[in-house]
Amino acid sequence: MKVNVNNVSLKISAGLPSQFVRTPLPQIAFSGRSNVGKSSLINTLLNRKSMARVSSAPGKTITINFYDVDKKLFLVDLPGYGYAKRTLEDKKKWSMLVDGYFTSNPNIDLLNLVCQLVDSRVGLTKDDCDMVEFLNQTDIPYIIVATKTDKLNKTEREKAVNSLVTNPVIRPGTKIILFSSETKEGKGDVWDAILSYCD
Helix, strand or coil: CCCCCCCEEEEEEECCHHHCCCCCCCEEEEECECCCCHHHHHHHHCCCCCCCCCCCCCCCCCCEEEEEECCCEEEEECCCECCCCCCHHHHHHHHHHHHHHHHCCCCHHHEEEEEEEEECCCCCCHHHHHHHHHHHHHCCCEEEEEECHHHCCHHHHHHHHHHHHCCCCCCCCCCEEECCCCCCCCHHHHHHHHHHHHC
16 A cells, blocks of 8 residues: 555544544554654654644643545544543543544444554553553554654663563564654654555
8 A cells, every 4th residue: 555645634633432433444543641752753654743733731632633644544643641630530531532442433443553652761651551451452453663762872772672572561573663753763664564554
């Protein structure tokens, strides 16, 4: 599959499961904690600066955004988790919406891949582990995208990769991609993974 990343539109920002898109196209979901760089990753993939809005405050966005890429696939931006200052009401809304994506999504069979983002400087948090465990239990394919690698020196990079490769929570053989929205490192690798799961 080839896609024209210049032909992209925001299909919908869904605040309720009933608003999820029903167009039968492959879906690639992006999951990660607040402030891990999901919007920056999506903007880099789409050669845009503000297609995916970078929230002014971590944890502020509680919608699932469906980006239509060339009428061939959807990039699905899930709201970030793990933001400590989020209110109980917001946490309930987040849970309802994300749970709904995986349980009430009319096209869940078209969810071809989850790009699980992890801050390369931090490694897997408890919330990250919970998400990966869920993906393991449901047999949903996923890759790990380690973000903000431009912040690491060579030794720190090697340590970050090793900690992910050897983490027992991550499914053996899972593809791990180092990514930086600043240097564009890993952009091509992420696209290669996305398209390989869509073919």
